[in-house]
Amino acid sequence: MNGFFPSRTISLYMARMFLVRTFGILAALVIVLQALDLLSESGKILAVAGNGDPEVWRYASLRAPQIVARFLPFSVLLGTILTLITMNQNSEIIALKAAGLSAHQVLAPLIVASLGVAGVSFTFNERVVARATATLSQWQKVNYGPLPIDRGDRTNVWVRSGDDLIEVDQIRGRGDAAQLGGITLYDRIDGRLTAIVTAPRGTREGDGWRIAPAKRFDVASGRVTQLESIVVAQGVRPDQFTLASVDADGLTFGALDEAIGDLEESGRPTKALEGALWHKLSGPLSSVLMPLLGAVAAFGIARSGKLFVRAVIGMALGFAYFVADNFALAMGNLGAYPPFLAAWAPFLLFLLIGEAVLLRTEE
Incomplete structure:
Protein backbone atom coordinates (compact mmCIF):
# COMPACT_ATOMS: atom_id res chain seq x y z
CA MET A 1 0.00 0.00 0.00
CA ASN A 2 1.35 3.39 -0.92
CA GLY A 3 0.22 6.97 -1.21
CA PHE A 4 -2.71 8.39 0.69
CA PHE A 5 -5.13 5.62 -0.30
CA PRO A 6 -5.06 1.89 0.41
CA SER A 7 -4.53 -0.35 -2.57
CA ARG A 8 -6.92 -0.02 -5.50
CA THR A 9 -8.60 -3.33 -4.63
CA ILE A 10 -9.21 -2.36 -1.01
CA SER A 11 -10.37 1.13 -1.95
CA LEU A 12 -12.92 -0.24 -4.41
CA TYR A 13 -14.02 -2.86 -1.88
CA MET A 14 -14.65 -0.22 0.81
CA ALA A 15 -16.33 2.23 -1.57
CA ARG A 16 -18.61 -0.47 -2.98
CA MET A 17 -19.57 -1.68 0.49
CA PHE A 18 -20.27 1.90 1.58
CA LEU A 19 -22.38 2.80 -1.49
CA VAL A 20 -24.43 -0.42 -1.40
CA ARG A 21 -25.29 0.10 2.26
CA THR A 22 -25.98 3.81 1.82
CA PHE A 23 -28.40 3.43 -1.08
CA GLY A 24 -29.94 0.30 0.44
CA ILE A 25 -30.77 2.25 3.60
CA LEU A 26 -32.02 5.16 1.49
CA ALA A 27 -34.35 2.87 -0.49
CA ALA A 28 -35.78 1.41 2.72
CA LEU A 29 -36.32 4.87 4.21
CA VAL A 30 -38.01 6.18 1.07
CA ILE A 31 -40.38 3.21 0.87
CA VAL A 32 -41.41 3.45 4.53
CA LEU A 33 -41.71 7.24 4.63
CA GLN A 34 -43.53 7.40 1.29
CA ALA A 35 -46.05 4.84 2.53
CA LEU A 36 -46.65 6.84 5.73
CA ASP A 37 -46.99 10.06 3.74
CA LEU A 38 -49.51 8.48 1.38
CA LEU A 39 -51.62 7.39 4.35
CA SER A 40 -52.10 11.04 5.31
CA GLU A 41 -52.44 12.55 1.81
CA SER A 42 -54.26 9.93 -0.28
CA GLY A 43 -57.58 10.79 1.35
CA LYS A 44 -57.23 14.45 0.33
CA ILE A 45 -56.26 13.49 -3.22
CA LEU A 46 -59.13 11.03 -3.70
CA ALA A 47 -61.63 13.48 -2.18
CA VAL A 48 -61.36 15.59 -5.36
CA ALA A 49 -63.87 14.60 -8.01
CA GLY A 50 -62.21 12.82 -10.92
CA ASN A 51 -59.07 11.84 -9.01
CA GLY A 52 -58.14 8.19 -8.73
CA ASP A 53 -55.15 5.86 -8.59
CA PRO A 54 -53.21 7.77 -11.31
CA GLU A 55 -53.32 10.93 -9.19
CA VAL A 56 -52.11 9.03 -6.13
CA TRP A 57 -49.18 7.66 -8.12
CA ARG A 58 -48.53 11.14 -9.52
CA TYR A 59 -48.33 12.48 -5.97
CA ALA A 60 -45.94 9.68 -5.01
CA SER A 61 -43.71 10.48 -8.00
CA LEU A 62 -43.56 14.15 -6.98
CA ARG A 63 -43.08 13.51 -3.25
CA ALA A 64 -40.44 10.77 -3.51
CA PRO A 65 -37.67 13.09 -4.83
CA GLN A 66 -38.19 15.39 -1.82
CA ILE A 67 -37.86 12.44 0.57
CA VAL A 68 -34.72 11.24 -1.24
CA ALA A 69 -33.10 14.70 -1.05
CA ARG A 70 -33.96 15.12 2.63
CA PHE A 71 -32.79 11.73 3.85
CA LEU A 72 -29.79 11.06 1.62
CA PRO A 73 -27.34 12.59 4.16
CA PHE A 74 -28.92 10.46 6.92
CA SER A 75 -28.44 7.39 4.74
CA VAL A 76 -24.79 8.30 4.15
CA LEU A 77 -24.27 8.57 7.91
CA LEU A 78 -25.92 5.22 8.62
CA GLY A 79 -24.17 3.61 5.65
CA THR A 80 -20.81 4.84 6.95
CA ILE A 81 -21.42 3.51 10.46
CA LEU A 82 -22.68 0.15 9.22
CA THR A 83 -19.71 -0.23 6.86
CA LEU A 84 -17.14 0.64 9.50
CA ILE A 85 -18.76 -1.53 12.18
CA THR A 86 -18.71 -4.50 9.81
CA MET A 87 -15.04 -3.94 8.97
CA ASN A 88 -14.18 -3.50 12.63
CA GLN A 89 -15.93 -6.72 13.65
CA ASN A 90 -14.09 -8.62 10.89
CA SER A 91 -10.77 -7.16 12.05
CA GLU A 92 -10.28 -5.52 8.65
CA ILE A 93 -9.63 -2.12 10.24
CA ILE A 94 -6.97 -3.67 12.46
CA ALA A 95 -5.33 -5.25 9.40
CA LEU A 96 -5.27 -1.90 7.60
CA LYS A 97 -3.75 -0.10 10.57
CA ALA A 98 -1.23 -2.91 11.06
CA ALA A 99 -0.15 -2.32 7.46
CA GLY A 100 0.82 1.23 8.44
CA LEU A 101 -2.25 3.17 7.35
CA SER A 102 -3.41 6.14 9.40
CA ALA A 103 -7.05 6.73 10.33
CA HIS A 104 -7.35 9.32 7.54
CA GLN A 105 -5.98 6.85 5.00
CA VAL A 106 -8.49 4.22 6.15
CA LEU A 107 -11.33 6.69 5.67
CA ALA A 108 -10.07 8.08 2.35
CA PRO A 109 -12.06 5.68 0.08
CA LEU A 110 -15.27 6.52 1.92
CA ILE A 111 -14.64 10.27 1.71
CA VAL A 112 -13.99 10.07 -2.05
CA ALA A 113 -17.15 7.96 -2.51
CA SER A 114 -19.13 10.48 -0.45
CA LEU A 115 -17.84 13.26 -2.72
CA GLY A 116 -19.39 11.36 -5.60
CA VAL A 117 -22.64 11.04 -3.62
CA ALA A 118 -22.57 14.81 -2.99
CA GLY A 119 -22.19 15.45 -6.73
CA VAL A 120 -25.07 13.11 -7.53
CA SER A 121 -27.15 14.77 -4.80
CA PHE A 122 -26.56 18.28 -6.19
CA THR A 123 -27.40 17.18 -9.75
CA PHE A 124 -30.49 15.32 -8.57
CA ASN A 125 -31.66 18.39 -6.63
CA GLU A 126 -31.17 20.64 -9.64
CA ARG A 127 -32.67 18.37 -12.28
CA VAL A 128 -35.43 16.57 -10.40
CA VAL A 129 -36.17 17.84 -6.89
CA ALA A 130 -36.61 21.53 -7.75
CA ARG A 131 -39.03 20.76 -10.59
CA ALA A 132 -40.98 18.20 -8.53
CA THR A 133 -41.22 20.61 -5.59
CA ALA A 134 -42.50 23.45 -7.77
CA THR A 135 -45.10 21.20 -9.42
CA LEU A 136 -46.27 19.67 -6.14
CA SER A 137 -46.52 23.10 -4.55
CA GLN A 138 -48.76 24.31 -7.39
CA TRP A 139 -50.89 21.17 -7.18
CA GLN A 140 -51.35 21.55 -3.43
CA LYS A 141 -52.39 25.20 -3.87
CA VAL A 142 -55.36 24.03 -5.93
CA ASN A 143 -56.09 21.27 -3.35
CA TYR A 144 -55.08 18.47 -5.70
CA GLY A 145 -57.40 19.70 -8.44
CA PRO A 146 -56.39 19.93 -12.12
CA LEU A 147 -52.62 20.16 -12.22
CA PRO A 148 -51.26 23.40 -13.74
CA ILE A 149 -49.75 22.58 -17.13
CA ASP A 150 -46.87 25.07 -17.23
CA ARG A 151 -44.59 24.05 -14.41
CA GLY A 152 -42.53 27.21 -14.65
CA ASP A 153 -45.45 29.53 -13.93
CA ARG A 154 -46.22 31.20 -10.62
CA VAL A 246 -40.18 33.04 -4.39
CA ASP A 247 -40.03 29.40 -3.31
CA ALA A 248 -36.33 28.63 -2.91
CA ASP A 249 -36.97 24.87 -2.81
CA GLY A 250 -38.80 25.00 -6.12
CA LEU A 251 -36.01 26.80 -7.99
CA THR A 252 -32.65 25.59 -9.26
CA PHE A 253 -29.43 27.24 -8.11
CA GLY A 254 -29.22 29.42 -11.23
CA ALA A 255 -32.91 30.37 -11.20
CA LEU A 256 -32.77 31.27 -7.51
CA ASP A 257 -29.64 33.37 -8.03
CA GLU A 258 -31.43 35.20 -10.85
CA ALA A 259 -34.52 35.78 -8.70
CA ILE A 260 -32.35 37.19 -5.90
CA GLY A 261 -30.77 39.60 -8.38
CA ASP A 262 -34.20 40.77 -9.53
CA LEU A 263 -35.33 41.25 -5.93
CA GLU A 264 -32.20 43.26 -5.10
CA GLU A 265 -32.80 45.52 -8.10
CA SER A 266 -36.32 46.22 -6.86
CA GLY A 267 -35.04 46.97 -3.36
CA ARG A 268 -36.66 44.00 -1.64
CA PRO A 269 -35.11 41.86 1.16
CA THR A 270 -33.17 38.80 0.04
CA LYS A 271 -31.26 37.58 3.12
CA ALA A 272 -33.36 34.44 3.67
CA LEU A 273 -33.14 33.52 -0.02
CA GLU A 274 -29.37 34.08 -0.06
CA GLY A 275 -29.06 31.62 2.82
CA ALA A 276 -31.15 29.09 0.89
CA LEU A 277 -28.94 29.67 -2.17
CA TRP A 278 -25.74 28.88 -0.26
CA HIS A 279 -27.44 25.88 1.34
CA LYS A 280 -28.02 24.38 -2.10
CA LEU A 281 -24.23 23.88 -2.09
CA SER A 282 -23.57 23.12 1.59
CA GLY A 283 -26.53 20.70 1.83
CA PRO A 284 -25.24 18.12 -0.67
CA LEU A 285 -21.70 18.54 0.67
CA SER A 286 -22.91 17.42 4.10
CA SER A 287 -22.54 13.87 2.74
CA VAL A 288 -18.75 14.40 2.82
CA LEU A 289 -18.91 15.04 6.58
CA MET A 290 -20.65 11.77 7.40
CA PRO A 291 -17.62 9.43 7.02
CA LEU A 292 -15.67 11.76 9.30
CA LEU A 293 -18.41 11.99 11.94
CA GLY A 294 -19.15 8.28 11.79
CA ALA A 295 -15.45 7.31 11.88
CA VAL A 296 -15.54 6.84 15.64
CA ALA A 297 -17.32 3.53 14.96
CA ALA A 298 -14.35 2.26 12.91
CA PHE A 299 -11.71 2.18 15.58
CA GLY A 300 -11.33 0.51 18.94
CA ILE A 301 -11.30 -3.19 19.67
CA ALA A 302 -14.61 -4.83 18.76
CA ARG A 303 -14.40 -7.39 21.57
CA SER A 304 -14.07 -4.67 24.19
CA GLY A 305 -17.88 -4.33 24.20
CA LYS A 306 -17.72 -0.64 23.40
CA LEU A 307 -18.39 -0.92 19.67
CA PHE A 308 -22.10 -0.21 20.15
CA VAL A 309 -21.27 2.86 22.24
CA ARG A 310 -18.95 4.10 19.50
CA ALA A 311 -21.68 3.62 16.90
CA VAL A 312 -24.11 5.61 19.07
CA ILE A 313 -21.52 8.39 19.43
CA GLY A 314 -21.10 8.49 15.65
CA MET A 315 -24.87 8.71 15.12
CA ALA A 316 -25.12 11.40 17.81
CA LEU A 317 -22.48 13.51 16.07
CA GLY A 318 -24.25 13.13 12.73
CA PHE A 319 -27.69 14.00 14.08
CA ALA A 320 -26.24 16.93 16.04
CA TYR A 321 -25.01 18.30 12.72
CA PHE A 322 -28.49 18.13 11.21
CA VAL A 323 -29.97 19.88 14.24
CA ALA A 324 -27.33 22.61 14.06
CA ASP A 325 -27.87 22.97 10.30
CA ASN A 326 -31.63 23.46 10.67
CA PHE A 327 -31.12 25.87 13.58
CA ALA A 328 -28.64 27.98 11.59
CA LEU A 329 -31.01 28.14 8.62
CA ALA A 330 -33.84 29.24 10.90
CA MET A 331 -31.63 31.96 12.39
CA GLY A 332 -30.67 33.04 8.88
CA ASN A 333 -34.34 33.30 7.89
CA LEU A 334 -34.95 35.50 10.93
CA GLY A 335 -31.99 37.70 10.00
CA ALA A 336 -29.99 36.79 13.10
CA TYR A 337 -27.19 35.15 11.04
CA PRO A 338 -25.65 36.40 7.79
CA PRO A 339 -26.67 34.18 4.83
CA PHE A 340 -23.20 32.71 4.26
CA LEU A 341 -22.76 31.93 7.96
CA ALA A 342 -26.22 30.36 8.21
CA ALA A 343 -25.44 27.95 5.37
CA TRP A 344 -21.78 27.12 6.01
CA ALA A 345 -21.14 27.55 9.77
CA PRO A 346 -22.55 24.11 10.79
CA PHE A 347 -20.58 22.40 8.01
CA LEU A 348 -17.29 24.03 9.00
CA LEU A 349 -17.95 23.58 12.72
CA PHE A 350 -18.62 19.84 12.47
CA LEU A 351 -15.74 19.40 10.03
CA LEU A 352 -13.46 20.68 12.80
CA ILE A 353 -15.25 18.60 15.43
CA GLY A 354 -14.90 15.44 13.36
CA GLU A 355 -11.23 16.11 12.73
CA ALA A 356 -10.65 16.84 16.43
CA VAL A 357 -12.33 13.60 17.51
CA LEU A 358 -10.39 11.58 14.93
CA LEU A 359 -7.03 13.12 15.81
CA ARG A 360 -7.68 12.85 19.52
CA THR A 361 -8.67 9.19 19.48
CA GLU A 362 -6.72 7.63 16.61
CA GLU A 363 -3.94 9.79 15.23
Whole structure:
Protein backbone atom coordinates (compact mmCIF):
# COMPACT_ATOMS: atom_id res chain seq x y z
CA MET A 1 0.00 0.00 0.00
CA ASN A 2 1.35 3.39 -0.92
CA GLY A 3 0.22 6.97 -1.21
CA PHE A 4 -2.71 8.39 0.69
CA PHE A 5 -5.13 5.62 -0.30
CA PRO A 6 -5.06 1.89 0.41
CA SER A 7 -4.53 -0.35 -2.57
CA ARG A 8 -6.92 -0.02 -5.50
CA THR A 9 -8.60 -3.33 -4.63
CA ILE A 10 -9.21 -2.36 -1.01
CA SER A 11 -10.37 1.13 -1.95
CA LEU A 12 -12.92 -0.24 -4.41
CA TYR A 13 -14.02 -2.86 -1.88
CA MET A 14 -14.65 -0.22 0.81
CA ALA A 15 -16.33 2.23 -1.57
CA ARG A 16 -18.61 -0.47 -2.98
CA MET A 17 -19.57 -1.68 0.49
CA PHE A 18 -20.27 1.90 1.58
CA LEU A 19 -22.38 2.80 -1.49
CA VAL A 20 -24.43 -0.42 -1.40
CA ARG A 21 -25.29 0.10 2.26
CA THR A 22 -25.98 3.81 1.82
CA PHE A 23 -28.40 3.43 -1.08
CA GLY A 24 -29.94 0.30 0.44
CA ILE A 25 -30.77 2.25 3.60
CA LEU A 26 -32.02 5.16 1.49
CA ALA A 27 -34.35 2.87 -0.49
CA ALA A 28 -35.78 1.41 2.72
CA LEU A 29 -36.32 4.87 4.21
CA VAL A 30 -38.01 6.18 1.07
CA ILE A 31 -40.38 3.21 0.87
CA VAL A 32 -41.41 3.45 4.53
CA LEU A 33 -41.71 7.24 4.63
CA GLN A 34 -43.53 7.40 1.29
CA ALA A 35 -46.05 4.84 2.53
CA LEU A 36 -46.65 6.84 5.73
CA ASP A 37 -46.99 10.06 3.74
CA LEU A 38 -49.51 8.48 1.38
CA LEU A 39 -51.62 7.39 4.35
CA SER A 40 -52.10 11.04 5.31
CA GLU A 41 -52.44 12.55 1.81
CA SER A 42 -54.26 9.93 -0.28
CA GLY A 43 -57.58 10.79 1.35
CA LYS A 44 -57.23 14.45 0.33
CA ILE A 45 -56.26 13.49 -3.22
CA LEU A 46 -59.13 11.03 -3.70
CA ALA A 47 -61.63 13.48 -2.18
CA VAL A 48 -61.36 15.59 -5.36
CA ALA A 49 -63.87 14.60 -8.01
CA GLY A 50 -62.21 12.82 -10.92
CA ASN A 51 -59.07 11.84 -9.01
CA GLY A 52 -58.14 8.19 -8.73
CA ASP A 53 -55.15 5.86 -8.59
CA PRO A 54 -53.21 7.77 -11.31
CA GLU A 55 -53.32 10.93 -9.19
CA VAL A 56 -52.11 9.03 -6.13
CA TRP A 57 -49.18 7.66 -8.12
CA ARG A 58 -48.53 11.14 -9.52
CA TYR A 59 -48.33 12.48 -5.97
CA ALA A 60 -45.94 9.68 -5.01
CA SER A 61 -43.71 10.48 -8.00
CA LEU A 62 -43.56 14.15 -6.98
CA ARG A 63 -43.08 13.51 -3.25
CA ALA A 64 -40.44 10.77 -3.51
CA PRO A 65 -37.67 13.09 -4.83
CA GLN A 66 -38.19 15.39 -1.82
CA ILE A 67 -37.86 12.44 0.57
CA VAL A 68 -34.72 11.24 -1.24
CA ALA A 69 -33.10 14.70 -1.05
CA ARG A 70 -33.96 15.12 2.63
CA PHE A 71 -32.79 11.73 3.85
CA LEU A 72 -29.79 11.06 1.62
CA PRO A 73 -27.34 12.59 4.16
CA PHE A 74 -28.92 10.46 6.92
CA SER A 75 -28.44 7.39 4.74
CA VAL A 76 -24.79 8.30 4.15
CA LEU A 77 -24.27 8.57 7.91
CA LEU A 78 -25.92 5.22 8.62
CA GLY A 79 -24.17 3.61 5.65
CA THR A 80 -20.81 4.84 6.95
CA ILE A 81 -21.42 3.51 10.46
CA LEU A 82 -22.68 0.15 9.22
CA THR A 83 -19.71 -0.23 6.86
CA LEU A 84 -17.14 0.64 9.50
CA ILE A 85 -18.76 -1.53 12.18
CA THR A 86 -18.71 -4.50 9.81
CA MET A 87 -15.04 -3.94 8.97
CA ASN A 88 -14.18 -3.50 12.63
CA GLN A 89 -15.93 -6.72 13.65
CA ASN A 90 -14.09 -8.62 10.89
CA SER A 91 -10.77 -7.16 12.05
CA GLU A 92 -10.28 -5.52 8.65
CA ILE A 93 -9.63 -2.12 10.24
CA ILE A 94 -6.97 -3.67 12.46
CA ALA A 95 -5.33 -5.25 9.40
CA LEU A 96 -5.27 -1.90 7.60
CA LYS A 97 -3.75 -0.10 10.57
CA ALA A 98 -1.23 -2.91 11.06
CA ALA A 99 -0.15 -2.32 7.46
CA GLY A 100 0.82 1.23 8.44
CA LEU A 101 -2.25 3.17 7.35
CA SER A 102 -3.41 6.14 9.40
CA ALA A 103 -7.05 6.73 10.33
CA HIS A 104 -7.35 9.32 7.54
CA GLN A 105 -5.98 6.85 5.00
CA VAL A 106 -8.49 4.22 6.15
CA LEU A 107 -11.33 6.69 5.67
CA ALA A 108 -10.07 8.08 2.35
CA PRO A 109 -12.06 5.68 0.08
CA LEU A 110 -15.27 6.52 1.92
CA ILE A 111 -14.64 10.27 1.71
CA VAL A 112 -13.99 10.07 -2.05
CA ALA A 113 -17.15 7.96 -2.51
CA SER A 114 -19.13 10.48 -0.45
CA LEU A 115 -17.84 13.26 -2.72
CA GLY A 116 -19.39 11.36 -5.60
CA VAL A 117 -22.64 11.04 -3.62
CA ALA A 118 -22.57 14.81 -2.99
CA GLY A 119 -22.19 15.45 -6.73
CA VAL A 120 -25.07 13.11 -7.53
CA SER A 121 -27.15 14.77 -4.80
CA PHE A 122 -26.56 18.28 -6.19
CA THR A 123 -27.40 17.18 -9.75
CA PHE A 124 -30.49 15.32 -8.57
CA ASN A 125 -31.66 18.39 -6.63
CA GLU A 126 -31.17 20.64 -9.64
CA ARG A 127 -32.67 18.37 -12.28
CA VAL A 128 -35.43 16.57 -10.40
CA VAL A 129 -36.17 17.84 -6.89
CA ALA A 130 -36.61 21.53 -7.75
CA ARG A 131 -39.03 20.76 -10.59
CA ALA A 132 -40.98 18.20 -8.53
CA THR A 133 -41.22 20.61 -5.59
CA ALA A 134 -42.50 23.45 -7.77
CA THR A 135 -45.10 21.20 -9.42
CA LEU A 136 -46.27 19.67 -6.14
CA SER A 137 -46.52 23.10 -4.55
CA GLN A 138 -48.76 24.31 -7.39
CA TRP A 139 -50.89 21.17 -7.18
CA GLN A 140 -51.35 21.55 -3.43
CA LYS A 141 -52.39 25.20 -3.87
CA VAL A 142 -55.36 24.03 -5.93
CA ASN A 143 -56.09 21.27 -3.35
CA TYR A 144 -55.08 18.47 -5.70
CA GLY A 145 -57.40 19.70 -8.44
CA PRO A 146 -56.39 19.93 -12.12
CA LEU A 147 -52.62 20.16 -12.22
CA PRO A 148 -51.26 23.40 -13.74
CA ILE A 149 -49.75 22.58 -17.13
CA ASP A 150 -46.87 25.07 -17.23
CA ARG A 151 -44.59 24.05 -14.41
CA GLY A 152 -42.53 27.21 -14.65
CA ASP A 153 -45.45 29.53 -13.93
CA ARG A 154 -46.22 31.20 -10.62
CA THR A 155 -49.72 30.77 -9.27
CA ASN A 156 -52.09 32.32 -6.76
CA VAL A 157 -50.31 35.68 -6.36
CA TRP A 158 -51.82 38.59 -4.43
CA VAL A 159 -50.67 42.20 -4.94
CA ARG A 160 -51.89 45.44 -3.35
CA SER A 161 -52.37 48.59 -5.43
CA GLY A 162 -53.31 51.47 -3.15
CA ASP A 163 -56.57 50.37 -1.49
CA ASP A 164 -57.24 47.78 -4.19
CA LEU A 165 -56.33 44.10 -3.97
CA ILE A 166 -55.39 42.10 -7.05
CA GLU A 167 -55.42 38.29 -7.24
CA VAL A 168 -53.80 36.53 -10.20
CA ASP A 169 -54.25 32.80 -10.75
CA GLN A 170 -51.18 32.37 -12.99
CA ILE A 171 -48.24 34.45 -14.26
CA ARG A 172 -46.14 33.56 -17.29
CA GLY A 173 -42.89 35.25 -18.28
CA ARG A 174 -40.90 38.01 -16.61
CA GLY A 175 -40.54 41.78 -16.84
CA ASP A 176 -42.69 43.69 -19.32
CA ALA A 177 -43.32 40.43 -21.19
CA ALA A 178 -45.18 38.96 -18.19
CA GLN A 179 -48.69 37.72 -18.94
CA LEU A 180 -51.39 37.44 -16.30
CA GLY A 181 -54.11 34.81 -16.27
CA GLY A 182 -57.27 34.76 -14.17
CA ILE A 183 -57.22 38.34 -12.80
CA THR A 184 -59.56 39.43 -10.02
CA LEU A 185 -59.45 43.09 -8.93
CA TYR A 186 -61.14 44.01 -5.65
CA ASP A 187 -61.91 47.72 -6.02
CA ARG A 188 -62.00 49.31 -2.57
CA ILE A 189 -62.51 52.84 -1.29
CA ASP A 190 -61.43 53.58 2.29
CA GLY A 191 -61.29 49.85 2.96
CA ARG A 192 -64.85 49.26 1.70
CA LEU A 193 -65.38 46.92 -1.24
CA THR A 194 -67.22 48.72 -4.06
CA ALA A 195 -66.70 46.49 -7.10
CA ILE A 196 -65.06 43.29 -8.34
CA VAL A 197 -63.46 43.27 -11.78
CA THR A 198 -62.48 39.95 -13.39
CA ALA A 199 -60.73 39.07 -16.63
CA PRO A 200 -59.13 35.92 -18.07
CA ARG A 201 -55.89 37.57 -19.24
CA GLY A 202 -53.79 40.70 -18.85
CA THR A 203 -50.64 42.24 -20.36
CA ARG A 204 -48.34 45.12 -19.50
CA GLU A 205 -49.27 48.54 -20.91
CA GLY A 206 -47.46 51.71 -19.83
CA ASP A 207 -47.20 51.69 -16.06
CA GLY A 208 -50.38 49.60 -15.70
CA TRP A 209 -51.95 46.37 -16.93
CA ARG A 210 -54.55 46.00 -19.66
CA ILE A 211 -57.02 43.21 -18.91
CA ALA A 212 -59.61 41.82 -21.32
CA PRO A 213 -62.37 40.88 -21.74
CA ALA A 214 -63.24 42.41 -18.37
CA LYS A 215 -66.41 42.02 -16.33
CA ARG A 216 -67.33 44.40 -13.49
CA PHE A 217 -69.64 43.48 -10.62
CA ASP A 218 -70.97 46.50 -8.69
CA VAL A 219 -71.42 45.58 -5.04
CA ALA A 220 -74.01 48.27 -4.22
CA SER A 221 -76.35 47.63 -7.16
CA GLY A 222 -75.52 43.99 -7.83
CA ARG A 223 -75.24 44.80 -11.53
CA VAL A 224 -72.73 43.08 -13.83
CA THR A 225 -71.21 45.15 -16.63
CA GLN A 226 -69.32 43.68 -19.59
CA LEU A 227 -66.22 45.70 -20.57
CA GLU A 228 -64.05 45.37 -23.66
CA SER A 229 -60.71 46.03 -21.97
CA ILE A 230 -59.48 48.36 -19.26
CA VAL A 231 -56.16 49.36 -17.76
CA VAL A 232 -55.84 48.60 -14.04
CA ALA A 233 -53.13 48.42 -11.37
CA GLN A 234 -51.39 51.66 -12.32
CA GLY A 235 -47.90 51.74 -10.82
CA VAL A 236 -47.74 47.99 -10.10
CA ARG A 237 -44.40 46.69 -11.38
CA PRO A 238 -44.01 43.29 -13.09
CA ASP A 239 -41.70 42.04 -10.34
CA GLN A 240 -44.50 42.54 -7.81
CA PHE A 241 -46.32 39.73 -9.62
CA THR A 242 -43.44 37.51 -10.70
CA LEU A 243 -41.47 37.82 -7.46
CA ALA A 244 -44.36 38.06 -5.04
CA SER A 245 -43.51 34.66 -3.58
CA VAL A 246 -40.18 33.04 -4.39
CA ASP A 247 -40.03 29.40 -3.31
CA ALA A 248 -36.33 28.63 -2.91
CA ASP A 249 -36.97 24.87 -2.81
CA GLY A 250 -38.80 25.00 -6.12
CA LEU A 251 -36.01 26.80 -7.99
CA THR A 252 -32.65 25.59 -9.26
CA PHE A 253 -29.43 27.24 -8.11
CA GLY A 254 -29.22 29.42 -11.23
CA ALA A 255 -32.91 30.37 -11.20
CA LEU A 256 -32.77 31.27 -7.51
CA ASP A 257 -29.64 33.37 -8.03
CA GLU A 258 -31.43 35.20 -10.85
CA ALA A 259 -34.52 35.78 -8.70
CA ILE A 260 -32.35 37.19 -5.90
CA GLY A 261 -30.77 39.60 -8.38
CA ASP A 262 -34.20 40.77 -9.53
CA LEU A 263 -35.33 41.25 -5.93
CA GLU A 264 -32.20 43.26 -5.10
CA GLU A 265 -32.80 45.52 -8.10
CA SER A 266 -36.32 46.22 -6.86
CA GLY A 267 -35.04 46.97 -3.36
CA ARG A 268 -36.66 44.00 -1.64
CA PRO A 269 -35.11 41.86 1.16
CA THR A 270 -33.17 38.80 0.04
CA LYS A 271 -31.26 37.58 3.12
CA ALA A 272 -33.36 34.44 3.67
CA LEU A 273 -33.14 33.52 -0.02
CA GLU A 274 -29.37 34.08 -0.06
CA GLY A 275 -29.06 31.62 2.82
CA ALA A 276 -31.15 29.09 0.89
CA LEU A 277 -28.94 29.67 -2.17
CA TRP A 278 -25.74 28.88 -0.26
CA HIS A 279 -27.44 25.88 1.34
CA LYS A 280 -28.02 24.38 -2.10
CA LEU A 281 -24.23 23.88 -2.09
CA SER A 282 -23.57 23.12 1.59
CA GLY A 283 -26.53 20.70 1.83
CA PRO A 284 -25.24 18.12 -0.67
CA LEU A 285 -21.70 18.54 0.67
CA SER A 286 -22.91 17.42 4.10
CA SER A 287 -22.54 13.87 2.74
CA VAL A 288 -18.75 14.40 2.82
CA LEU A 289 -18.91 15.04 6.58
CA MET A 290 -20.65 11.77 7.40
CA PRO A 291 -17.62 9.43 7.02
CA LEU A 292 -15.67 11.76 9.30
CA LEU A 293 -18.41 11.99 11.94
CA GLY A 294 -19.15 8.28 11.79
CA ALA A 295 -15.45 7.31 11.88
CA VAL A 296 -15.54 6.84 15.64
CA ALA A 297 -17.32 3.53 14.96
CA ALA A 298 -14.35 2.26 12.91
CA PHE A 299 -11.71 2.18 15.58
CA GLY A 300 -11.33 0.51 18.94
CA ILE A 301 -11.30 -3.19 19.67
CA ALA A 302 -14.61 -4.83 18.76
CA ARG A 303 -14.40 -7.39 21.57
CA SER A 304 -14.07 -4.67 24.19
CA GLY A 305 -17.88 -4.33 24.20
CA LYS A 306 -17.72 -0.64 23.40
CA LEU A 307 -18.39 -0.92 19.67
CA PHE A 308 -22.10 -0.21 20.15
CA VAL A 309 -21.27 2.86 22.24
CA ARG A 310 -18.95 4.10 19.50
CA ALA A 311 -21.68 3.62 16.90
CA VAL A 312 -24.11 5.61 19.07
CA ILE A 313 -21.52 8.39 19.43
CA GLY A 314 -21.10 8.49 15.65
CA MET A 315 -24.87 8.71 15.12
CA ALA A 316 -25.12 11.40 17.81
CA LEU A 317 -22.48 13.51 16.07
CA GLY A 318 -24.25 13.13 12.73
CA PHE A 319 -27.69 14.00 14.08
CA ALA A 320 -26.24 16.93 16.04
CA TYR A 321 -25.01 18.30 12.72
CA PHE A 322 -28.49 18.13 11.21
CA VAL A 323 -29.97 19.88 14.24
CA ALA A 324 -27.33 22.61 14.06
CA ASP A 325 -27.87 22.97 10.30
CA ASN A 326 -31.63 23.46 10.67
CA PHE A 327 -31.12 25.87 13.58
CA ALA A 328 -28.64 27.98 11.59
CA LEU A 329 -31.01 28.14 8.62
CA ALA A 330 -33.84 29.24 10.90
CA MET A 331 -31.63 31.96 12.39
CA GLY A 332 -30.67 33.04 8.88
CA ASN A 333 -34.34 33.30 7.89
CA LEU A 334 -34.95 35.50 10.93
CA GLY A 335 -31.99 37.70 10.00
CA ALA A 336 -29.99 36.79 13.10
CA TYR A 337 -27.19 35.15 11.04
CA PRO A 338 -25.65 36.40 7.79
CA PRO A 339 -26.67 34.18 4.83
CA PHE A 340 -23.20 32.71 4.26
CA LEU A 341 -22.76 31.93 7.96
CA ALA A 342 -26.22 30.36 8.21
CA ALA A 343 -25.44 27.95 5.37
CA TRP A 344 -21.78 27.12 6.01
CA ALA A 345 -21.14 27.55 9.77
CA PRO A 346 -22.55 24.11 10.79
CA PHE A 347 -20.58 22.40 8.01
CA LEU A 348 -17.29 24.03 9.00
CA LEU A 349 -17.95 23.58 12.72
CA PHE A 350 -18.62 19.84 12.47
CA LEU A 351 -15.74 19.40 10.03
CA LEU A 352 -13.46 20.68 12.80
CA ILE A 353 -15.25 18.60 15.43
CA GLY A 354 -14.90 15.44 13.36
CA GLU A 355 -11.23 16.11 12.73
CA ALA A 356 -10.65 16.84 16.43
CA VAL A 357 -12.33 13.60 17.51
CA LEU A 358 -10.39 11.58 14.93
CA LEU A 359 -7.03 13.12 15.81
CA ARG A 360 -7.68 12.85 19.52
CA THR A 361 -8.67 9.19 19.48
CA GLU A 362 -6.72 7.63 16.61
CA GLU A 363 -3.94 9.79 15.23
